[in-house]
Amino acid sequence: MTRIAAGSLRPSDIGKSVSISGWVQRRRDHGGIAFIDVRDASGVVQVVADPAEHETVADLKMEYCISVTGVVRARPEGTANPDLPTGGVEVGVDEVVVLAAADTLPFMIEDRVEIDERARLRYRYLDLRRPRMGANLRARSRATAAIRRTLDEQGFLEVETPTLVNSTPEGARDMLVPSRLRRGEFYALPQSPQLFKQLLMIAGVERYFQIARCYRDEDFRADRQLEFTQLDLEGSFWDRDDVLDTIESVLVAVVKDLRGVDVTRPFLRLTWQESMDRFGTDKPDMRFGAEIVDLSRVFEGSGFGVFSDTLDGEGTIRGINVGPQDWSRGRADAMTERAKELGGKGLVWMVAEEDGSLRSPVAKFLDERELAGVRDGLAAKPGDILLIAADRWKQAVEILGALRNDLLRPTGHDDLSFLWVIDFPLFEEAEDGTITFSHHPFTSPSSLDEMRDNPTGAVSKAYDAVLNGVELGSGSVRIHDPEVQRQVFDILGIDRDTAERRFGWFLEALRYGTPPHAGFAFGIDRLVMVLQGETSIREVIPFPKTQSGVDPMTGAPTWVDQTQLDELGIGLTEEALARQEQPEEGEPLPPAER
């Protein structure tokens, strides 16, 4: 008898003799009759047995792996379970075989409970048995399948690039891998296949993509791990809109596959300037309103020192209406703290009262014209909370943008809001006056003249894709002229020798007839996270690491033998050796083999 998927059984199967294999989800033993919910990858079906006839049934415990043969039958009148796809049928047992027993579980295999993440990762193989995690694994697989299908139809070539590459000190910190054959030298794991895919354009591939693992050795966040997966893509003879069009077609296909929803194209486009002015961020969540408003003119000549000083300097005054909020002294203080944490000087808040007045600690410093200007500018209705930041432009909009998210952002991801942010600045000026690239140094400027005349004001041909306030990824039209590439390095203060040493091989390649090209990369983890309604990418990564970079199951990273270090020509510092002496304490779930 061939095995059949437990979750596939339907009334049309009634009367069939079947064999199913899976895990005991639950056992409900009534004495004279026992019900066993058997779960396999397809779902759950109810198995019914008389424990007196089938002695093994009494021994079954949760998560035993079993095989059942029996006959599919209709459930008796009134006992169907409408909550289960298989709820109309059950399997009457002929034989139950225990394939493998299971120890008492460290936690229940069900979605209902929130379990400490350390325990989940320590027993990830059990965590992944939970329906939600299984669904996330399947969604991820379907997403990559849809990506490959869509790009294959458009004539793209999937090419693998190396994961042992050379280290580039700019940008994120590299994950390093020591070389044994060349003692003292190091490979780096790629932060992205950026230069290799550009070489593929020079190689005449024309349309390239890769589902590429990338590595960045920076601190963790809910949406950041050391290693992550990107769809990396590049096209020759392309301009920006070719890229946006292709990426849209991929995203639309993935959403269709995972959500069954048709996303409207083309996606909304915002320039970076507009995005910052209206939402205080380059990844705005446009599922809700509340835009930032420029109130500088309202406060021209203000008698309130903080405002007049800001306007007399380089500053600006921006406001936002965050609507009715549960507002208290403590709440206001917390928001002000948050503003300071974000690098701001402070925060002014006002409450719109029923009588049209504005209640605020600073109201007494403002005249009636100013208060009216705020009220009108922010379209205040009674009960609304108004927030005002007086600061340098970037601080002011970023503070209000962050508070907008803190106070108004939906927790789930039921609605989807895709958009493009375009026309990013080419360079960023650090506090100390040094100029760094804002995307990466291979990004084409929009205008060569602009770049030369006013580098810090120059616009680039870089663009980001944003979904529900999450930055999915970014791309750009690349520089394909070696002379322009040199000019960019010059502006960045990378001298000719350094550029030659680090990127000489690439600058050389650019000299052999490089086609104009453009591309993009987006994070598959983040995309699947949002589409699955999750708020952490750890939920869509099968075996993630904790915030300290540890895998609680395997114990990685671990110490290695001295002989291994000797082969690599590596010695540990005093500090590292001292740490090695120290047995780890307070670890409630020590890996068995540490």
Added chain:
RNA sequence: GGGGGCGUAGAACAGCCUGGAGUGUUCGCCGGCCUGUCAAGCCGGAGGUCGCGGGUUCAAAUCCCGUCGCUCCCGCCA
């Protein structure tokens, strides 16, 4: 590097503010009963280094200091 939250039985929590015997709830586990449940039900039972270390106190899960771990955020992430 910095700030916030959390750490109590196998799991999820309450207890902590205002110190007084490891007290309690739900699930799981063990034993028993039970023929239509589906988070089955009923009866009984076992199970604890209150993360770890130190301090204050007659007395600490509770207050103080330190530390470890998990998590969210800032910095960082071209």
